[in-house]
Amino acid sequence: MEGCGVRVVSRRLFRASAPSMEPHVMAVSNLDLFSNLVQLSMVCVYPKPKPSGAGDTFQGIVATFETHLPAYLNYFFPLAGRILVDPISGLPEIHCYNQGAELIVADAGVELQALDWGLTEGSVRAIMVPYAAEVALSVQLVSFSCGGFAVVWATNNLIGDGNVMVMMVRMWSELVRTGSISEDGVPNHDRSVFRPRERPWYGPAVAKMFTRWEQEQEVNALTVEESFVERLYYVEARDIAMLRGKSGGTRVQALSAYLWKLLAGMVAKSKLLSEGEKRCRMIWWVDGRRRLRLSPSLRNYVGCVTAYALGEAAAATVLSAPLAGVADMVREAITAVDYEELYQQMVDYMEVHKPGRYYEAATVGLGGATLGQTYWSSFPNDSDFGFGQAGLAMPVHGCLGRMCMGLMCIAAKPGDPETFILSAYVWRRMAAALDSDEQGIFKPLTAEYLGL
Numbered sequence: 001m002e003g004c005g006v007r008v009v010s011r012r013l014f015r016a017s018a019p020s021m022e023p024h025v026m027a028v029s030n031l032d033l034f035s036n037l038v039q040l041s042m043v044c045v046y047p048k049p050k051p052s053g054a055g056d057t058f059q060g061i062v063a064t065f066e067t068h069l070p071a072y073l074n075y076f077f078p079l080a081g082r083i084l085v086d087p088i089s090g091l092p093e094i095h096c097y098n099q100g101a102e103l104i105v106a107d108a109g110v111e112l113q114a115l116d117w118g119l120t121e122g123s124v125r126a127i128m129v130p131y132a133a134e135v136a137l138s139v140q141l142v143s144f145s146c147g148g149f150a151v152v153w154a155t156n157n158l159i160g161d162g163n164v165m166v167m168m169v170r171m172w173s174e175l176v177r178t179g180s181i182s183e184d185g186v187p188n189h190d191r192s193v194f195r196p197r198e199r200p201w202y203g204p205a206v207a208k209m210f211t212r213w214e215q216e217q218e219v220n221a222l223t224v225e226e227s228f229v230e231r232l233y234y235v236e237a238r239d240i241a242m243l244r245g246k247s248g249g250t251r252v253q254a255l256s257a258y259l260w261k262l263l264a265g266m267v268a269k270s271k272l273l274s275e276g277e278k279r280c281r282m283i284w285w286v287d288g289r290r291r292l293r294l295s296p297s298l299r300n301y302v303g304c305v306t307a308y309a310l311g312e313a314a315a316a317t318v319l320s321a322p323l324a325g326v327a328d329m330v331r332e333a334i335t336a337v338d339y340e341e342l343y344q345q346m347v348d349y350m351e352v353h354k355p356g357r358y359y360e361a362a363t364v365g366l367g368g369a370t371l372g373q374t375y376w377s378s379f380p381n382d383s384d385f386g387f388g389q390a391g392l393a394m395p396v397h398g399c400l401g402r403m404c405m406g407l408m409c410i411a412a413k414p415g416d417p418e419t420f421i422l423s424a425y426v427w428r429r430m431a432a433a434l435d436s437d438e439q440g441i442f443k444p445l446t447a448e449y450l451g452l
Contacts, residue, residue, distance in 0.1 A: 006106045006127055006142060013100030016080050017070035026078055026094040028158060029194040030350035031343070032304045034210075035157035036357050037083070037092060039133070040397055042165045043124045044383050044390040045112065047452050048147030058143040061387060062105055065141060068176050073101055075171065075187055078302070079137035083156055090355035092158055094136065101137040104129050111146035112452040118444030120230035120423065124396050128152050148452055151390075161304045162395060163287055166379040169393065176385040188301045193294055200348035209308075210349060211361040219365070219404050227404065229431050230424065232394070232445040237418035239441045247327035252375050252410060255420065256282065257326035258441070259408060260311075262433050263371050264318035278315040281370040283308045283362050283405075284334055287378070291339040307342050308360055309334045312368065365404025371430075372405055377412040377420060389414040391450035394423055406430060421445065 073080045081096040108127055116122030127150050131138035136159055140152035153168055160167075171181050181187075235255065243254040260282050267273070267280045288305040289298045298305060311333035318326055350358070362370050376395055383390040393414050397407070409423040422442070424434065434442040443449075 005110075006108050006129060008129060009105045009107055011102065011104050014066070014069040014073065014080075014103050015098045015100045016073035016077050018074040021074065021077050021098060023097045026081070026096050026189070027191070028092060028094065029191040029303055030196060030347040030354070031194050031306070032158055032191065033091070033350050033354055034306075034346070034358060034360075035161075035304050036213075036359065037133070038157040038397065039131075040155060040157045040165065040395065041128060042153040042169055043128065043392070043394050043396050044151045044153070044169060045124075045392040045450065045452065046149050046151070046383075046387060046390050047112070047450075049387045058141075058147075058149055061149055062141055064176060064386065065103055065139060068172075069101065069103060069139070072172055072175055073098075075175070075181055076137075076168065076302070078159065078189060079155070079168075081136050082134045083136055083158055084134060094158070101139065102131060102135055104131075104138060104140040106140060106142045108142050108144050108150075110144060112144045112148040113146065113447040115447070117446050117450065118232055120232055120396070120425075123232065123445075124392075124394055125230075128154065128396065146452075157304070160302050161287070161306045162285075162374060162376050163289060163305070163379050164302050165395060166376060166381050166393075167300065167302070170380065170382045173382045173385040185300060188297070188299065189303075190297075190301075191303050193297055193301070194303075194343070194347050196348050196351035197344070200351040202345035202349040202352075206342070206345040206349055209310075209361055210358045211364065212353070213357045213359045213364070224404060227427055228406075228425060229428055231426070231431055231434070233422040233424060233434065233442040234413070234445050234449055235420040235422060235441055236443070237416070239439070240418065240420060242439075243323070243441070247323045249327050249331055251418075251420075252377065253327050253330045254323070255410065256284070256330045256373060257323050259371065259373070260318055260326050260330070261323070262430065262437070263369060263406075264313075264315040266427070266429055266433060267315040267369050268319060275316075279312060279368045280315050280318065281310060281312040281362055281368050282330070282333070283310050283360065283370060283372045284330075285372070285374045286334065286337075286339070288339055288343055292343060293340060305343075307337075307339065307346060308362075308372075309337050310362055359403070363403055363405045369427075370405040371426070372407045374407070374409045377410050377417065381412065381414065383414050391452050392421065394421060396423070397425075 080098050081094045127142045138154040142150040240251045247254040263280045383393045406426040413419040
């Protein structure tokens with residue numbers, strides 16, 4: 001038995017099949033170094049496939065991966081490698097010697113409906129099998145007694161950001177259904193596009209954005225474990241439309257404004273803060289692929305192209321403003337950034353400071369309460385590799401360590417992009433606020449809702 005009751009049936013390595021793939025060591029970019037070697041997974045959960053042939057059985061699903069994984073790795077050759085740290089430079093690098101991606105076949109021994117989908121630990125984390133830190137890709141196929149199954153795409157944040165995770169699933173689906181990946185969709189592994197200037201330079205604003213993370217700065221583990229919980233929620237399309245009608249802008253901005261108000265309400269009620277200290281922060285991770293002049297060369301880029309924007313305000317200001325006003329604050333915080341200069345300064349900052357672990361300063365959790373958000377709903381997703389769309393396609397971050405910020409990850413429901421599924425790592429008090437929200441927007445995720 002491994003993981004949380006999941007029985008591993010087999011664990012094998014599959015290598016890229018093309019003889020033209022040249023072994024090499026891939027240096028990562030300075031932007032990748034902000035990822036801090038955190039394991040990251042995309043969990044896709046599928047209901048029992050509709051009967052149409054022998055390939056609909058779980059054995060047929062396993063056979064599909066066994067057949068197509070070598071060809072898939074020809075496109076994603078680094079995923080067949082290993083993540084190691086150079087003993088001289090102290091920097092991580094990817095050894096692309098075709099050591100093989102891992103394919104795990106496992107049995108959950110229960111029906112999908114038996115999982116507690118409202119709790120991350122009771123559902124998506126419960127079906128994940130631990131894998132070695134150096135493994136670049138661990139594909140985990142988990143069967144359920146109801147005939148449903150899950151595919152866990154487990155990798156490391158050093159390999160790529162959220163856009164890359166969704167890309168991996170989408171291109172797998174295309175390869176299996178058509179036999180190849182279209183020329184426009186071929187992954188781009190050239191990480192040399194992000195280079196430091198000859199004389200690296202960054203301004204005081206960027207210097208304040210990041211901090212070196214030392215163990216003595218970490219909050220003790222018991223405090224973190226008692227303070228934070230993980231939840232899964234779904235937000236119906238009609239509720240998002242309602243928020244958007246009140247706030248204007250995009251669906252994500254409308255939801256973000258509403259969450260900022262909930263956070264402000266918690267801070268305003270704090271008994272440990274004076275009125276002047278009752279401030280709260282929101283941070284949004286932004287994909288630079290569409291915002292940089294490099295955009296043509298970043299198409300299907302495999303790597304990290306993520307920066308963050310920060311919004312901070314007094315809790316009273318957020319609470320007194322109408323939802324449309326808070327949505328304006330969200331848009332202003334995100335759009336006021338000169339991303340061309342920000343990304344270049346981030347590259348230069350890391351050039352000066354590497355090696356070492358550097359985090360977004362706001363995520364440490366010191367000072368004002370901070371809620372971070374990531375938006376996986378904006379990435380084009382396709383989880384149908386011949387057995388229908390997944391009922392759930394949700395990113396699962398590795399352990400956030402002892403940082404004391406909240407984190408909300410927004411994903412679109414497969415086949416229903418107007419509906420959101422939220423993964424929440426939040427304070428217990430905020431989880432209670434989400435559960436008791438008078439608008440009833442945040443509903444605990446259920447198997448019935450997912451069609452499982």
